[in-house]
Amino acid sequence: MTRRSLTIGLVWHSTQSPNLGLGALTVGHLAILDDLTARLGLQPRYRVIGVGDRSPTYINRADLTTKGLRTKDLVNPVGGLAGAVRACDVLLDIGGGDSFTDIYGAVRFRRMTWTKVMALLLGRPLVLSPQTIGPFEAGWSRRIAVAVMNRCRLVTTRDDLSTAYLRTLGVRAPAVEATDVALRLPFTAPERTPGDPVKVGLNVSGLLFGGGYTGKNQFGLAADYAAMMRRIVARFAAMEGVEVHLVSHVAGDHIGVEDDHTACRALASEVPGTVCVPPFPDPVAAKSYIAGLDFFAGARMHACIAAFSAGVPVVPMAYSRKFKGLFGSLGYDRVVDCRADSAETIEAALFDAFADRAALAAQVRAGAERGLARLRAYEDALTPILEEAAQR
The missing domain is CATH 3.40.50.2000 (Glycogen Phosphorylase B;)
Incomplete structure (x- = not known):
């Protein structure tokens, strides 16, 4: 049976960041999505959209391409952010794990928010994947963040403090409390020798x-x-x-x-x-x-x-x-x-x-x-969204 194709945009992920935490989010998320799309009979293609870096890439896959965003790409109506979003059937925005907030300054908040707004303007389903939400200390940034989240298909937190914060903000979008996707990062434990220190x-x-x-x-x-x-x-x-x-x-x-x-x-x-x-x-x-x-x-x-x-x-x-x-x-x-x-x-x-x-x-x-069980809840919530996106 032919598997249905699905292009998944992975927003604010990275295949080359010198911060291996961001790379761990990406590899762990890919492990989750590979398993989930296989169960759903989908053939995924991944498009990583985020900050470009001059470090060598450490994720090399035939089904994955990257779009490093420069400032001019944010407003380019053809080949920049808009073009990258149009090429996707669904957008999974992980916000670098903890960057959907205004505590790192207005410039970063605007960049983090504009990618979400672009997905919504172009009619693509937007999911906030497991991440820390907020805080949003300024009134204007809080109002924008809530307006964006209320238009998401799913908002996923990675901790109970973020979940409680969503409630205080009055966010009405469907929400799931999961945990950090890096729990699914694969590894090979080294052999230990008797008598090691x-x-x-x-x-x-x-x-x-x-x-x-x-x-x-x-x-x-x-x-x-x-x-x-x-x-x-x-x-x-x-x-x-x-x-x-x-x-x-x-x-x-x-x-x-x-x-x-x-x-x-x-x-x-x-x-x-x-x-x-x-x-x-x-x-x-x-x-x-x-x-x-x-x-x-x-x-x-x-x-x-x-x-x-x-x-x-x-x-x-x-x-x-x-x-x-x-x-x-x-x-x-x-x-x-x-x-x-x-x-x-x-x-x-x-x-x-x-x-x-x-x-x-x-x-x-x-x-x-407990963490792996929480990630299964994220997969369950994501399943109908991916199935619907594959039918577009």
């Missing part, structure tokens, strides 16, 4: 290490993050039978303060015996490496999701509400809050969790199962 992975955020984009504690952390990470690395490295692995999840020569690897190299040079892990070529390689660790902590949320979904005991080090929203929705309460907790509190929680890592492993497995 206990491998502790620490993801050091270059952005937090340097004080944010302003260099002046932009995210309002309660502790000196760089000094705290120096103490944590040194203390783990001093433990007998422990091997510290410094893991970057955002890395690139052209990304400045965002680069985790620069911070990891600095710490490795200060603490002998630590392993400074080279930057990963793609998100699957990153998750596969993390899967071989015995304990993990970090401030890049998708590095923590990689550990969580691979069964590795993990302590996420939050600098925004998205961490507690996501992990809390899955019943996992080992998140530390770098904005509210003192360095002493964070360090105590981290080393207590390390000592209790066998119990954490059980909690991680249970939470990951």
Whole structure:
């Protein structure tokens, strides 16, 4: 039987971002959509629409093309954003995971919103795929966001805080609470050798290490993050039978303060015996490496999701509400809050969790199962929308 074709636009995804979290969203989402379209007897073609990047692509598929948006593409009525949207039967907008908000400034909010408005203007069904929604702090941006969401076929949150926020906004569109699609990111766990040391992975955020984009504690952390990470690395490295692995999840020569690897190299040079892990070529390689660790902590949320979904005991080090929203929705309460907790509190929680890592492993497995069940709810809600779009 001939399978019906369907062109799916993946908006604000990426096949080449040096932020492997965005790549993890894309690969995980593709895994979900491949399975779902196969069950529905559809032949998908994917069109990734988002920010262009000069990094090499790490997702190479014959059924996938990309459209990197430049400023002029947003208003080009033929070959730019409009042309990319017209080529699709349905648009799944993931908003980079957490960028449908005005907290990153008016310019980014307008770009994030205009792609949604274009889909609606051109009559294409629009789905907001699992993501953090908001906050929208300005009245004008809040009104625009609500108007757009009310015209979506489906709004999918990835945490209970976003779901509650939708209710306070009065959004009337069909809504589903799922979780982060990166839970479906595939991986291959490395073989372990008997007698190996206990491998502790620490993801050091270059952005937090340097004080944010302003260099002046932009995210309002309660502790000196760089000094705290120096103490944590040194203390783990001093433990007998422990091997510290410094893991970057955002890395690139052209990304400045965002680069985790620069911070990891600095710490490795200060603490002998630590392993400074080279930057990963793609998100699957990153998750596969993390899967071989015995304990993990970090401030890049998708590095923590990689550990969580691979069964590795993990302590996420939050600098925004998205961490507690996501992990809390899955019943996992080992998140530390770098904005509210003192360095002493964070360090105590981290080393207590390390000592209790066998119990954490059980909690991680249970939470990951809850997450996969939530993603099945997203698939169920998406099914009639894809079937209808394939009949256009």
